[in-house]
Amino acid sequence: MDWVYRGxxxxxxxxxxxxxxxxxxxxxxxxxxxxxxTITLPMLSVTAPAP
Incomplete structure (x- = not known):
């Protein structure tokens, strides 16, 4: 079972x-x-012009 954890x-x-x-x-x-x-999340990046 140790090999499962090591893998x-x-x-x-x-x-x-x-x-x-x-x-x-x-x-x-x-x-x-x-x-x-710019707003960046782990799986999403959004860029918009500044107001």
Whole structure:
């Protein structure tokens, strides 16, 4: 049964590594222009012009 927990832990570590790498690679991605209102949630990003 220990191998199940080790496999689960290893898969979570791999996922965290992939997400961290993806975050580092997208640091220079398109940014909203200055004066824009940006709301970012874990699975959703919304950008609108500032009022």
């Amino acid at each position: 689960f832990e290893t898969s979570l570590l791999g996922l965290a590594l992939c997400l961290g790498l993806a975050a580092c690679l997208t640091l220079d991605a398109d940014r909203p222009p200055n004066g824009a209102l």
